[in-house]
Structures are given as C-alpha cells and as structure tokens.
Amino acid sequence: xxxxxxxxxxxxxxxxxxxxxxxxxxxxxxxxxxxxxxxxxxxxxxxxxxxxxxxxxxxxxxxxxxxxxxxxxxxxxxxxxxxxxxxxxxxxxxxxxxxxxxxxxxxxxxxxxxxxxxxxxxxxxxxxxxxxxxxxxxxxxxxxxxxxxxxxxxxxxxxxxxxxxxxxxxxx
Numbered sequence: 001x002x003x004x005x006x007x008x009x010x011x012x013x014x015x016x017x018x019x020x021x022x023x024x025x026x027x028x029x030x031x032x033x034x035x036x037x038x039x040x041x042x043x044x045x046x047x048x049x050x051x052x053x054x055x056x057x058x059x060x061x062x063x064x065x066x067x068x069x070x071x072x073x074x075x076x077x078x079x080x081x082x083x084x085x086x087x088x089x090x091x092x093x094x095x096x097x098x099x100x101x102x103x104x105x106x107x108x109x110x111x112x113x114x115x116x117x118x119x120x121x122x123x124x125x126x127x128x129x130x131x132x133x134x135x136x137x138x139x140x141x142x143x144x145x146x147x148x149x150x151x152x153x154x155x156x157x158x159x160x161x162x163x164x165x166x167x168x169x170x171x172x
Contacts, residue, residue: 001158008151015144018124018137025122032115040111042099048085050102060100060107061089067110068093 032038057078061069068091069075076092085102095116099108120126124133124141 001155004151004154004158008148008155011144011147015141015148018141019145022122022124022138022141025118029115029118029122032118038115038118039113040097040109042086042088042111043108045085045099045101045103045108047101047103048083050080050082050085050087052087052100052102052105056105057087057089057100060105061091061098064096064098064107064110066094066096067091067098 028035028038058069058072058075061067061075067074067089069089074092075089077088077090079088079090080102081087082102086108087100087102088097089100090097090113095113096110097113098110100106101108117126124137125131127133129136
C-alpha cells in the first residue's frame with residue numbers, strides 16, 4: 001500500500017501543471033466555434049458562387065502582408081466552402097488567416113486564429129520543442145495520468161479488500 005500512495009503522490013506533483021494546461025486548452029478547443037477569440041468569424045461574401053481560380057486565391061493571399069505568403073509553399077491550409085462562396089486561406093508562418101470572396105477574389109477580412117496557439121500548448125509543442133515536447137512532456141504526462149488512475153483505483157479499493165480478508169479470517 002505504501003508503494004501505491006508514495007508514487008501516486010509524487011507523480012501527481014510532477015504532472016499537475018502540464019495536465020492542467022492540457023485540460024484547460026482542451027476545454028477551450030471544444031468551444032472554439034463558439035468563442036470568437038479562438039476562431040474568428042469572417043464576413044460573408046456578397047455572392048454565393050465560386051468563379052475565381054487558384055491563382056486568384058494566391059494573389060489575394062499575397063496582397064496581405066501579415067499573412068507572409070509569396071508562393072503556394074507559404075500557404076498552410078485553404079478552406080473552400082462552395083455553397084457559401086467563401087474561401088479561407090491560412091499561412092504556414094503566422095496564425096493569421098484571410099477570408100476571400102469566391103466570386104470576386106476580394107479579401108473579406110484578416111483575423112488572427114488563436115486555435116493554432118491553443119493546439120500547440122495542448123500538444124506541448126508551443127515552446128519550440130516539437131517532437132521533444134510531444135514525447136518528452138506529453139507522453140510522460142499521459143503515462144503518469146494512466147498510473148494515477150490505476151493507483152487511485154488500487155488505493156480506493158484496498159481498504160475494502162482488506163476488510164473482506166479480515167472477515168474471512170475471523171469466520172474461519
């Protein structure tokens with residue numbers, strides 16, 4: 001019993017902060033479509049049709065300096081909604097995105113997308129650690145949570161099992 005309590009206590013001390021960050025960012029990411037600070041809304045395009053080409057989309061992205069797009073290699077993601085006539089372009093280099101009108105090619109708006117920041121914190125890659133953050137912080141934390149769950153079950157049921165054993169011995 002001492003083993004379980006001792007390691008349960010020490011592991012919980014070391015994983016509290018990273019686990020708390022994972023929980024908080026996970027909750028915020030669940031509500032990302034409801035919180036505008038996380039996923040900003042773009043103005044709706046005037047026409048609900050798609051008539052522009054991919055080169056027009058690239059030109060629109062290049063026209064916004066904050067996006068830091070000069071070639072297709074700088075584009076991180078394009079979200080095309082044909083029914084709405086809306087296009088969203090995200091940069092690889094920044095957390096900014098633009099909305100593009102699918103019929104005119106006009107830039108509808110520029111916004112900072114903070115969900116990328118939250119995902120990086122959630123995955124423990126925010127501090128420039130990359131895979132080291134994933135496997136050096138997130139994986140040990142996940143294994144620690146697994147151990148805490150198992151040891152918590154053992155600690156919880158240990159008194160009940162001990163009482164049952166004592167009753168069996170007393171009845172014999």
